[in-house]
Amino acid sequence: MAGGRRAAGLALGWGCCLLLCCAAASRMEVSMPAVVEVEIGDTARIECNFYIPENDSYTYINWFYIDGNNQVRLCHIVGSKVVEDNTDYKGRLSVGEDKALSISKVTVQDARTFVCQVEAGSHGAGENRSELRVYKVPETPEIVANSGGISVHSTDIPQIAQCVSRNGFPFSNITWYKNGKQLQQQEKMVKTMDTLTRESSGLYTVSSTLFARVTREDRNSHYHCTVHYWLRGQRRTMESRPVNVTVFYPAQHVKLQVMPSSMLVKEGDNVKLVCEADGNPAPVFSFYKRDLGDWQDVSSLADANSGVLYLRDVTKNSSGLYRCQTLDLDDMGQLEQDVELVVNYIEEVRVKMEPSSPLKEGDSVRLSCDANSPVALDYQWRDDKGKKVAEGNQLFLSNLTFETSRNFSCKVIAPSVPGLEQSKQVAVAVQGKPRIVAISSPLYVRQDEVVNLTCKAIAFPKPSVHWNVNGTAHEYIENQHIASNLTVRVNHDLLRAGAMCRVSNALGVSEKHIQLLVESIRKDQKTPESKGVIIVAIIVCILVVAVLGSVIYFLHKKGKIPCGRAGKQDITKPEARKDKIVVEVKSDKLSEEAGLLQGANGEKRPAADQSEKYIDLRN
Ligand SMILES: *[C@@H]1O[C@H](CO)[C@@H](O)[C@H](O)[C@H]1NC(C)=O
Ligand SMILES: *[C@@H]1O[C@H](CO)[C@@H](O)[C@H](O)[C@H]1NC(C)=O
Ligand SMILES: *[C@@H]1O[C@H](CO)[C@@H](O)[C@H](O)[C@H]1NC(C)=O
Ligand SMILES: *[C@@H]1O[C@H](CO)[C@@H](O)[C@H](O)[C@H]1NC(C)=O
Ligand SMILES: *[C@@H]1O[C@H](CO)[C@@H](O)[C@H](O)[C@H]1NC(C)=O
Ligand SMILES: *[C@@H]1O[C@H](CO)[C@@H](O)[C@H](O)[C@H]1NC(C)=O
Ligand SMILES: *[C@@H]1O[C@H](CO)[C@@H](O)[C@H](O)[C@H]1NC(C)=O
Ligand SMILES: *[C@@H]1O[C@H](CO)[C@@H](O)[C@H](O)[C@H]1NC(C)=O
Numbered sequence: 001m002a003g004g005r006r007a008a009g010l011a012l013g014w015g016c017c018l019l020l021c022c023a024a025a026s027r028m029e030v031s032m033p034a035v036v037e038v039e040i041g042d043t044a045r046i047e048c049n050f051y052i053p054e055n056d057s058y059t060y061i062n063w064f065y066i067d068g069n070n071q072v073r074l075c076h077i078v079g080s081k082v083v084e085d086n087t088d089y090k091g092r093l094s095v096g097e098d099k100a101l102s103i104s105k106v107t108v109q110d111a112r113t114f115v116c117q118v119e120a121g122s123h124g125a126g127e128n129r130s131e132l133r134v135y136k137v138p139e140t141p142e143i144v145a146n147s148g149g150i151s152v153h154s155t156d157i158p159q160i161a162q163c164v165s166r167n168g169f170p171f172s173n174i175t176w177y178k179n180g181k182q183l184q185q186q187e188k189m190v191k192t193m194d195t196l197t198r199e200s201s202g203l204y205t206v207s208s209t210l211f212a213r214v215t216r217e218d219r220n221s222h223y224h225c226t227v228h229y230w231l232r233g234q235r236r237t238m239e240s241r242p243v244n245v246t247v248f249y250p251a252q253h254v255k256l257q258v259m260p261s262s263m264l265v266k267e268g269d270n271v272k273l274v275c276e277a278d279g280n281p282a283p284v285f286s287f288y289k290r291d292l293g294d295w296q297d298v299s300s301l302a303d304a305n306s307g308v309l310y311l312r313d314v315t316k317n318s319s320g321l322y323r324c325q326t327l328d329l330d331d332m333g334q335l336e337q338d339v340e341l342v343v344n345y346i347e348e349v350r351v352k353m354e355p356s357s358p359l360k361e362g363d364s365v366r367l368s369c370d371a372n373s374p375v376a377l378d379y380q381w382r383d384d385k386g387k388k389v390a391e392g393n394q395l396f397l398s399n400l401t402f403e404t405s406r407n408f409s410c411k412v413i414a415p416s417v418p419g420l421e422q423s424k425q426v427a428v429a430v431q432g433k434p435r436i437v438a439i440s441s442p443l444y445v446r447q448d449e450v451v452n453l454t455c456k457a458i459a460f461p462k463p464s465v466h467w468n469v470n471g472t473a474h475e476y477i478e479n480q481h482i483a484s485n486l487t488v489r490v491n492h493d494l495l496r497a498g499a500m501c502r503v504s505n506a507l508g509v510s511e512k513h514i515q516l517l518v519e520s521i522r523k524d525q526k527t528p529e530s531k532g533v534i535i536v537a538i539i540v541c542i543l544v545v546a547v548l549g550s551v552i553y554f555l556h557k558k559g560k561i562p563c564g565r566a567g568k569q570d571i572t573k574p575e576a577r578k579d580k581i582v583v584e585v586k587s588d589k590l591s592e593e594a595g596l597l598q599g600a601n602g603e604k605r606p607a608a609d610q611s612e613k614y615i616d617l618r619n
């Protein structure tokens, strides 16, 4: 039962098989791909599939290639034996288990049709064919831009760049792009010239040259080329790097400006007039200055290549209208631009003095300052030490003395023009006959002692000092004062008559007498004990004053005087306003004060009173 069922299944299977086999037997079918693609250098594998019914084997298999009208046999297979024919392919062929034909190291020449023919005895023969296509991806396109500049005015369509893509198969195409946008051929505007070269290897090198007109905007354009090729039935592309070209174009605008522009120009400044044109290459620059209606060529002061006119240390004469003119050497076009240069200045600073007559001590004077300038001015007054003493264009000086006599300057400032200022000095000279401000009199001396007689005076014009005694005089100037030291040896005549200092200038004479008083040899030298006596005396004095109080102070006025006199005696003369001679006298003994006072009053002074003296000459 089970075997019968199996037999029935088998019979059904056979029936089916027979149907198929009969269909196949009627015409033996060989199946092959229509196209086999392989990259040059690789191995191509061409399959050949067939079906022979009833487990029959093939009698033989032939592989051919088609050469024109001929079929050239490559090999034949009988049983499991492969016999290669003597063709160009010898050595590059192999047949697999599945009877597929492999061709190694495929070349361009291998691009042809291959035929597989199968003969299977009673089942007849069948064949089919495959087209072997070979390909080679071309190399990345190389692009070379026109290295010279390209003028927008060029008469021919100028060459932009050349693009080459080598060793492709089959041949490829090159297209061009500007700023990423494909360029189309356009009459008199865009043109390409393509060449195709077949290399000895059979590969193709394509090259293309782009010609296109340029505009000034193209100074920023970039160009690239793309190679298009086929690969396994698909369109592929490869791009070159982008390149740019130098475009020559005439200037359209010219700009002329004063530098530095941030600041107002003043006399003495170094100024540049900078002319800029937007052409490439830069045009030739010329500069002119308008002078009395004519344009004077001042290009000699300029760097014609860079378009900068240098004006150094400008004066108000440098003011005016300047022109920059550009000449384009390509199309001989000219452009021009003007700029006004304003040089600010302050000139003719004048100081008027009222009264203008010579000034005397005690006079007052008014100084007025004035100047010329195109801009508003501020005035300041400074003394000869540079210190600001007043603002405004007037300065009033009263109670003039020789000492106040000095140089003032009027400083004129233009606040609107940073750094613009001028000043003018004026001497306020107080004139008059000399005034003796210090004299070393009376002078306590010893016989035969070498002493200095000092006389100090002030005057304008500068006075001269004369002494009526012989000696060595030294004159020196100190803060407008003139002082003279006369070094003399004390003798009898000098003691008797004293000395006379005579100071004179063109406006008069002043004289002062120096009295010399003899101090005898001191009896007691200054010792620590005598200092102690002074201290005790001062303490006693303070005690007396403290204890007795003001009422008793008046009652004991006589006893108090020594304390009050133990200080300084100012011998400044009434007319001495600034300079003083201070004679400091210190006594050893309070009891000697009366005698000292007497001496100071011009009387003959008791000897041995004086122990120490200071002469302090101050300004
Ligand atoms: C060749 O093979 C292909 C693919 O198998 C098949 O479609 C075609 O009919 C065959 N041609 C011939 C003539 O047998
Ligand atoms: C074909 O051969 C196989 C073994 O090689 C065998 O099993 C099969 O029965 C055979 N078929 C025919 C129809 O002869
Ligand atoms: C090359 O250009 C021609 C004509 O424009 C075109 O027919 C062809 O398909 C192009 N080939 C490739 C690979 O782009
Ligand atoms: C190309 O462009 C680069 C960068 O924009 C620039 O530096 C170079 O000078 C250009 N070359 C030319 C020939 O214009
Ligand atoms: C300015 O020009 C005037 C007249 O042309 C001349 O007299 C004067 O010297 C010039 N001043 C300067 C500073 O060049
Ligand atoms: C100028 O001198 C007079 C008289 O000596 C005096 O009254 C006046 O105050 C002085 N003026 C000044 C500014 O010193
Ligand atoms: C004042 O100026 C004159 C000349 O400018 C100069 O000789 C004199 O020394 C100056 N006087 C003072 C006090 O600066
Ligand atoms: C006297 O004056 C002269 C010159 O001025 C000076 O060199 C000298 O030191 C003075 N002598 C005394 C004692 O001050």
Ligand SMILES: *[C@@H]1O[C@H](CO)[C@@H](O)[C@H](O)[C@H]1NC(C)=O
Residues within 6 Å of the ligand: 451, 452, 454, 476, 485, 615
């Ligand atoms: C002038 O003489 C006086 C008195 O001797 C002295 O103090 C002073 O230094 C002298 N002046 C000069 C410049 O030597």
Ligand SMILES: *[C@@H]1O[C@H](CO)[C@@H](O)[C@H](O)[C@H]1NC(C)=O
Residues within 6 Å of the ligand: 468, 469, 470
């Ligand atoms: C000063 O010395 C000269 C000679 O050297 C003499 O003739 C004259 O009398 C002297 N004068 C006085 C005041 O001593």
